[in-house]
């Protein structure tokens with residue numbers, strides 16, 4: 001669980017880290033169904049993990065909801081000497097899939113918050129209509145509560161017009 005502040009809204013994100021190994025894939029696919037955002041992560045020190053992204057992406061297309069938001073992530077950017085996948089390769093693949101792309105390091109924390117924030121922003125944008133409705137009903141509730149409080153004050157019998165009560 002991670003909390004981020006986006007556009008003045010406190011967003012709580014539940015994160016599932018699915019297993020990369022083939023033998024867990026039946027379970028992994030079940031996670032896709034309820035996902036709103038997905039990171040497709042490879043390891044920049046492993047060409048093989050980069051090649052696997054195509055497979056992950058096709059699984060996501062098959063099992064995740066249509067409006068799921070995706071970001072391509074090349075992790076372990078701190079491992080400069082072991083790099084096998086050039087940044088440009090990541091950029092190109094992300095462009096081909098129409099995704100944003102970040103290189104991150106879980107070791108140094110580079111781009112971690114940025115990556116999560118970006119995905120959360122995309123998820124919020126994709127669900128903007130629902131969010132606007134939620135905001136509107138929240139505002140209605142707040143206005144109602146304020147009105148009730150005001151009426152309560154008036155019921156209290158204050159005749160002091162200086163306090164803004166005109167009933």
Ligand SMILES: Nc1nc2c(ncn2[C@@H]2O[C@H](COP(=O)(O)OP(=O)(O)OP(=O)(O)O)[C@@H](O)[C@H]2O)c(=O)[nH]1
Nearest residue numbers: 018019020021075076077078079104105106107108
């Ligand atoms: N140098 C460095 N090492 C990392 C980074 N992220 C993860 N590691 C290391 O890489 C190894 C594998 O990390 P995991 O988090 O188990 O990777 P995973 O992709 O979840 O592995 P699966 O369980 O097979 O899905 C561990 O030894 C981590 O410490 C990073 O950004 N930089």
